[in-house]
Amino acid sequence: MPTPIHPQTRIGHVHLKVADLERAIAFYHGVLGFEITQRYGKQAAFLSAGGYHHHIGLNTWESLGGSPPPPGTTGLYHTAILYPDRAALADALRRVLEAKIPLDGASDHGVSEAIYLRDPDENGVELYRDRPEPEWPRKSDGTLDMYSRPLDLHALLAE
Secondary structure: OOOOOOOOOOOOOEEEEOOOHHHHHHHHHHHOOOEEEEEEOOOEEEEEOOOOOOOEEEEOOOOOOOOOOOOOOOOOOOEEEEEOOHHHHHHHHHHHHHOOOOEEEEEEOOOEEEEEEEOOOOOEEEEEEEOOHHHOOEOOOOOEOOOOEEOOHHHHHOO
């Protein structure tokens, strides 16, 4: 049995290949509100929340003018952006709706509430918030009992 990974290990950032840097910045900075922390000319940019060096890297080094991968191929399913609370997730939903970006879905997973959409390069994006751990649904043996139910977007926006 392998030794488990350290429990405080986290995924630190995502770096995406994009076709058009300015278009990607317009989405991640202009719509979602991430701050630009650094640019490398016209080829790359780094964005963050709260002054961190970067949560999202964007580059065109191998993808300038490229197209999204076709369905049925491997690759990133989605980038998940964790919001600190329900009000912050509601604000993210408001920003997306105001930008007229279509949603792929919205789900209540018991442990979290999530909104699914695509960035301008057709990369999947999940905007979500975790419920406090004591509220997570569990089976009688103590294991998680996650599910996918429709998320009430009107109730979320009321936050």
